[in-house]
Amino acid sequence: MFKHLIALTILIASASACAVPVGTQFSYQGRLEDNQVPATGLYDFEFRLFDALSGGTQIGMPLQLNDIPVEDGTFSVELDFGAGAFGGQARWLAVAVREGVSSGSYEALNPRQALTAAPVAQFALSGNPGPQGPSGVVQIVPVDGVTAQIPAGGSGAPWVFVQFATVAVSAGQRITGSAVASYTSIPDAAVQVAVALCISDNANGATLTAFDANDFPDFFYAAPANMIALSAAGSRLVSATGTYRVGMCVKFRNSSGQLTGDRVNSWFMITNS
Structure with missing residues (x-):
């Protein structure tokens, strides 16, 4: 099986x-x-x-x-x-x-x-030829190689923010993103984990918001081996002009151990909504 x-x-x-x-x-x-x-x-x-x-x-x-x-x-x-x-x-x-x-x-x-990045490249290059692509795309931010450690938190584990990039966005623009991150579980055991793309106002950094909902999804799955791949994607309309931190939020519900990040392949795209 x-x-x-x-x-x-x-x-x-x-x-x-x-x-x-x-x-x-x-x-x-x-x-x-x-x-x-x-x-x-x-x-x-x-x-x-x-x-x-x-x-x-x-x-x-x-x-x-x-x-x-x-x-x-x-x-x-x-x-x-x-x-x-x-x-x-x-x-x-x-x-x-x-x-x-x-x-x-x-x-x-x-x-x-x-x-991750390749299909959005089709979109970015699908408009009239020109140095900036089609009129709706403002910026594409590729991310590769970010690592992080996620400690175990048991059944009440908090969301841990892993920042991938900082982006400047105007009110009314939309941030769309996708990410695949590989993690190693220490010790080597099945894990319970949830993941979402999230955004934070860089001015205070106190509030994290999921891309696709008012709250984070509580979707968990058990990985059978020590190397796991966490994937997330989403899109969010920005209501206020500012500089934002974007990345992945991870909740590790094992009672002990940690997840150690190995590799991230992701992109974030800013468009005029």
């Missing part, structure tokens, strides 16, 4: 905004574990695009790719959900898998994976 999927990278061929606009295809790289062991062999994958971490609306048609080679847990595929799939909004990828020799049903891998 498949237990775990770690989204490693989402890539797209680079292109100048002044040159031919980038296409709708992007590369998705992930890591698949079968019974907590890195998978090796041929596997069939099904990919569906959604506008929410759970529930939500499916975007485009499902993509089924057969006999994809997986080597020591790592695989890479080319995905294309068509024009209009990425318009700057947050997107999540639902992945299901079965063994390549099977013709039966797919097994869903939860949770859905928040998509």
